[in-house]
Amino acid sequence: MRQKPGTRKSHGEKVVKDIRRATRKQYSAEEKIRIVLDGLKGEDSIAELCRREGIAQSLYYSWSKEFLEAGKKRLAGDTARAATSTEVKDLRREARNLKEVVAEQALELRLLKKSMLGDGGDDE
Known part of the structure; x- marks a missing residue:
């Protein structure tokens, strides 16, 4: 019995996907803040900033949203935070x-x- 070509390809794709996931760069909170602040400065376009940092624009915008929401909560007096x-x-x-x-x-x-x-x- 031979395996279907699609089965072998999907297994190979899974292996590649697992390797990419394992080698994905993890950004610290400080790095995320630095990147978001660089974007808010407006010296470079968001596309240029994301290319330079090696991240997707959607990731930048999600970090930016989280950053601004956290600041908004903090200024509103919500002082609860994660330990x-x-x-x-x-x-x-x-x-x-x-x-x-x-x-x-x-x-x-x-x-x-x-x-x-x-x-x-x-x-x-």
Whole structure:
């Protein structure tokens, strides 16, 4: 049995697509902000800016929209924001430490109660 030519081609296309996805450049927040601000300055056209940065114009416009919406929310007084990974790690570490303290105090309390009952704490 031979495979259909279309099947082999679709598998090859999938491999190429996976490779492109794996090697796609990831832009940091700072890079995105720099690119959007360069576009807002208006020194170069958006098409030229996108060619120079190697991004699609649609990607630039989505970043620009996100950037402006975030600024609008911030100026409107919406101060809620996503925590950074270091903040999350710090909060998890603090929660773990607090849980340990509570566990130690619960153990001490249990031992004190047992010692009170074992000593015959009822004689007055």
